[in-house]
Amino acid sequence: MVDAVAAGAIHETLRLEGVRKSYGIGTPAEVEVLHGIDLRLQRGEFAALIGPSGGGKSTLLNLIGLLDSPSGGRLFVEGQETSHLDDEALTRLRGRAIGFVFQHHYLLPEFTAVENVMMPMLSQQGRPNQAMRRRAEELIEQVGLTQWRNNKATDISGGQQQRVAIARALAMQPALVLADEPTGNLDTKSSDVAFELLRQVNRQSGTTFLIVTHDPRLAQRCDRIIELVDGRLVADRPNTPLQAG
Numbered sequence: 001m002v003d004a005v006a007a008g009a010i011h012e013t014l015r016l017e018g019v020r021k022s023y024g025i026g027t028p029a030e031v032e033v034l035h036g037i038d039l040r041l042q043r044g045e046f047a048a049l050i051g052p053s054g055g056g057k058s059t060l061l062n063l064i065g066l067l068d069s070p071s072g073g074r075l076f077v078e079g080q081e082t083s084h085l086d087d088e089a090l091t092r093l094r095g096r097a098i099g100f101v102f103q104h105h106y107l108l109p110e111f112t113a114v115e116n117v118m119m120p121m122l123s124q125q126g127r128p129n130q131a132m133r134r135r136a137e138e139l140i141e142q143v144g145l146t147q148w149r150n151n152k153a154t155d156i157s158g159g160q161q162q163r164v165a166i167a168r169a170l171a172m173q174p175a176l177v178l179a180d181e182p183t184g185n186l187d188t189k190s191s192d193v194a195f196e197l198l199r200q201v202n203r204q205s206g207t208t209f210l211i212v213t214h215d216p217r218l219a220q221r222c223d224r225i226i227e228l229v230d231g232r233l234v235a236d237r238p239n240t241p242l243q244a245g
């Protein structure tokens with residue numbers, strides 16, 4: 001009954017085939033910034049995406065996160081080819097399958113830590129309920145912030161804010177978490193705590209991670225290091241992570 005192709009796809013979180021991206025199409029400023037990217041991530045991978053500034057890392061993450069569409073090639077998320085999906089279907093797939101952690105946490109300042117973690121559940125399911133709150137409180141506990149759960153987002157430290165953002169990214173139990181310089185704004189110690197948290201979630205739940213970082217120390221703690229230079233993948237190698245600390 002189980003179709004072999006479909007079964008294989010379940011283990012493949014992400015597949016890119018010849019993905020291209022141009023900006024300013026049809027204008028004099030038209031420029032191609034991704035020149036045909038082939039990439040696969042299997043379920044449970046913990047991969048770093050590195051490379052010089054301007055090389056296209058954020059552009060690539062935006063495409064993978066279904067926040068923007070490729071100008072060529074094919075992109076599969078959880079086995080689903082995305083080019084023919086309309087906005088509503090893309091939003092649904094994104095909400096179900098993908099969690100985001102950005103360099104800036106983008107928490108809603110007027111809301112508490114727990115409420116911020118509830119936001120993705122609210123946008124998927126409409127009205128708040130007790131199950132949502134409980135799930136958010138569990139996530140807040142998982143990131144070590146129980147004591148601050150009812151603090152407004154502005155009343156906790158930068159490192160704590162980023163941990164709330166991580167909890168929020170996990171709210172919908174995404175298959176894939178995309179992190180764009182997730183610790184770029186943090187001091188070394190807070191950065192280590194936040195990064196270890198990502199690693200722990202990966203080990204415990206098999207969530208796939210793709211983490212953009214310019215910090216070689218963090219890249220060395222990933223299982224795979226992918227390097228993007230001038231819109232092309234120039235290296236992709238397995239890595240034996242160094243232990244933290």
Ligand SMILES: Nc1ncnc2c1ncn2[C@@H]1O[C@H](COP(=O)(O)OP(=O)(O)O)[C@@H](O)[C@H]1O
Pocket residue numbers: 023024033051052053054055056057058059060
């Ligand atoms: N919205 C946009 N319009 C035009 N050019 C863009 C846009 N976003 C990014 N770029 C250009 O695309 C290239 C890759 O940028 P980016 O993906 O941000 O790289 P990275 O994250 O690796 O620093 C850069 O030359 C940048 O100027």
Ligand SMILES: [Mg+2]
Pocket residue numbers: 057058059
């Ligand atoms: Mg960037």
